[in-house]
Amino acid sequence: MNISGGSSRKSLRRPDSVRIAALLRIGAAMACLLFAGSATAGSLARLPPPPVPAGNPQTPGKILLGKKLFFDRRLSGDGTMSCASCHIPDQAYTDGQDISQSYPTTRNWRNAPTLINAAYAGALFHDGRAASLEEQALFPVMSSFEMNLNLDFLEEKIRIVPEYVAAFRKVFGGEPTRERIAMAIASFERTLVSSNAPLDRFLAGDETALSREARKGYGIFTGKGKCAGCHFGALLSDGGYHALNVPENPQDRKDPRIAATRRFVAKLSQYAEYRTLEEDPGRYLVTKDRKDWKAFRTPTLREIARTAPYMHNGMLATLEDVIEFFDRGGGDGNRALSPLGLTGEEKHDLKTFLAEALSGDDIATTVPEIP
Numbered sequence: 001m002n003i004s005g006g007s008s009r010k011s012l013r014r015p016d017s018v019r020i021a022a023l024l025r026i027g028a029a030m031a032c033l034l035f036a037g038s039a040t041a042g043s044l045a046r047l048p049p050p051p052v053p054a055g056n057p058q059t060p061g062k063i064l065l066g067k068k069l070f071f072d073r074r075l076s077g078d079g080t081m082s083c084a085s086c087h088i089p090d091q092a093y094t095d096g097q098d099i100s101q102s103y104p105t106t107r108n109w110r111n112a113p114t115l116i117n118a119a120y121a122g123a124l125f126h127d128g129r130a131a132s133l134e135e136q137a138l139f140p141v142m143s144s145f146e147m148n149l150n151l152d153f154l155e156e157k158i159r160i161v162p163e164y165v166a167a168f169r170k171v172f173g174g175e176p177t178r179e180r181i182a183m184a185i186a187s188f189e190r191t192l193v194s195s196n197a198p199l200d201r202f203l204a205g206d207e208t209a210l211s212r213e214a215r216k217g218y219g220i221f222t223g224k225g226k227c228a229g230c231h232f233g234a235l236l237s238d239g240g241y242h243a244l245n246v247p248e249n250p251q252d253r254k255d256p257r258i259a260a261t262r263r264f265v266a267k268l269s270q271y272a273e274y275r276t277l278e279e280d281p282g283r284y285l286v287t288k289d290r291k292d293w294k295a296f297r298t299p300t301l302r303e304i305a306r307t308a309p310y311m312h313n314g315m316l317a318t319l320e321d322v323i324e325f326f327d328r329g330g331g332d333g334n335r336a337l338s339p340l341g342l343t344g345e346e347k348h349d350l351k352t353f354l355a356e357a358l359s360g361d362d363i364a365t366t367v368p369e370i371p
């Protein structure tokens with residue numbers, strides 16, 4: 001994932017993902033429908049079923065194949081990492097670290113987001129540089145600081161496993177290829193969806209779905225707290241990017257391996273001065289537009305109670321910290337936020353809303369048998 005800048009930008013050598021993107025063309029159009037169709041700024045909405053691209057329909061066989069690949073350490077260079085190493089089912093598909101885990105001897109540079117509801121996101125990654133789950137799936141495999149596996153080698157490693165060969169034939173009518181591997185993984189990810197969250201029941205008219213405090217918190221979220229200016233609709237996200245100036249993670253300064261990762265990603269993103277880059281440029285890496293300097297995607301807030309620590313670099317450990325951050329008006333020098341002046345009780349109610357309303361039923365995942 002991380003190894004590309006605007007992965008679908010033709011300036012980058014990313015033939016696989018470009019092909020996949022062209023093949024499946026979901027992304028923008030569908031996301032617009034979801035955001036615009038479900039709500040306007042300020043109001044929240046119930047979660048519809050996730051969009052599925054016409055080129056990659058869901059089938060039970062494909063979902064199971066994708067699940068096996070998701071948990072299979074063969075997808076990493078030294079056989080130590082699977083997707084589930086950093087997206088751990090028991091931790092709401094995050095790894096619970098501020099800065100995510102990494103391939104042995106290297107360091108990652110960002111927080112691993114949950115994969116729950118990633119099926120709805122119009123653009124993936126903290127800077128939005130991947131357009132679809134299909135396009136995204138091969139990035140971590142190739143990424144030198146994540147799974148570090150050459151994709152030609154990936155194909156051969158999967159093609160020597162008779163069970164996989166048989167499963168790909170059944171599901172796709174052909175042999176394992178990188179595109180099909182990505183399609184199967186994406187199909188599995190599309191099953192990771194929040195269902196039946198208290199917010200959805202509340203919005204459907206069931207007042208008792210939220211406690212009294214959470215209902216007051218909902219009022220603050222959509223009112224005095226101004227949260228729903230950016231976190232709205234079914235995903236509680238505007239699908240946009242904002243520079244809130246979250247403080248840098250001090251590990252970044254202490255561990256030169258993080259700087260190496262940052263420079264590497266920046267170089268692949270055609271960032272000319274990548275060698276002197278001292279901080280995470282956020283969305284700027286993709287657009288090279290000054291207004292996107294240190295802007296990050298507005299994340300969904302669904303499942304937020306389960307996905308600490310928060311922000312692109314995991315700098316805020318708890319929901320209380322997040323609320324204090326917004327109450328102060330965000331990080332130094334930002335122009336996106338202003339101080340809120342919330343009382344202690346209002347902060348408490350807001351936290352109760354975030355903690356109580358947004359988690360769906362548990363997604364029971366059993367680790368499949370790996371061939």
Ligand code: HEC
Nearest residue numbers: 082083086100101102110111112113124125126137140146
């Ligand atoms: C070494 C840790 C690690 C591994 C292994 C890993 N990921 Fe990730 N994943 C991350 C990090 C960190 C990010 C955020 C990167 C960024 O924004 O630049 C991420 C982001 C994502 C996203 C985007 C989510 C969103 O909301 O934008 C998806 C989807 C994803 N990973 C799927 C996978 C799949 C599929 C695999 C296996 C093929 C995988 N990941 C392996 C750490 C990892």
Ligand code: HEC
Nearest residue numbers: 225226227230242246296297298299310311312322326336
């Ligand atoms: C100007 C738009 C904007 C407003 C207003 C806003 N947010 Fe956010 N929010 C964001 C962005 C952008 C991020 C991601 C920042 C980053 O990763 O550095 C974020 C991150 C978060 C996160 C962490 C999510 C995660 O998975 O790490 C939480 C929780 C959150 N916001 C809650 C709130 C609450 C509560 C309010 C109201 C008090 C609020 N936000 C107001 C844009 C906004």
